[in-house]
Amino acid sequence: MVWVIEISRQAEKFLKQHHLSDNFVVEPIRKAIQKLRGGTVAIDIKRLSGKWxxxxxxxxxxxxxxxxxxxxxxxxxxxxxxxxxSAYR
Structure with a gap:
């Protein structure tokens, strides 16, 4: 099973401005998927409410x-x- 990770313009802009590679996003997302599937990965993930x-x-x-x-x-x-x-605005 291959998951596709799409990154929005805003996210790409942040990564570029802070000289960060795509791995800054990809690795935590992979860990989040593992945790949501029942894995025992140490990562801080939360479901959001309200606007999000x-x-x-x-x-x-x-x-x-x-x-x-x-x-x-x-x-x-x-x-x-x-x-x-700034993330939740």
């Missing part, structure tokens, strides 16, 4: 990765990668 209802977030240091999962199509859409204070 239906999305999940992964904490990577002081940054947050907000994403959604489509299990049927086996795709993950990374909507936001940003600093903690």
């Amino acid at each position: 209802d239906g999305y999940l977030r992964v904490r990577v240091g002081k940054n947050r990765i907000i994403f959604s999962i489509n299990s049927e199509k086996q795709t993950v859409l990374v909507e936001v990668v940003d600093n903690r204070g």
Whole structure:
């Protein structure tokens, strides 16, 4: 089973501005998928509510990765990668 990870423009812009590679997003998302499938991976993942209802977030240091999962199509859409204070706006 191969999962496709799609990264939004905003997330790509953040990665480029902070000189980060795509692996900054890909590795935590892989771990999140493993954990959601019942694995014992040590990662801080939470379901969001309110404006971001239906999305999940992964904490990577002081940054947050907000994403959604489509299990049927086996795709993950990374909507936001940003600093903690700005990610939920």
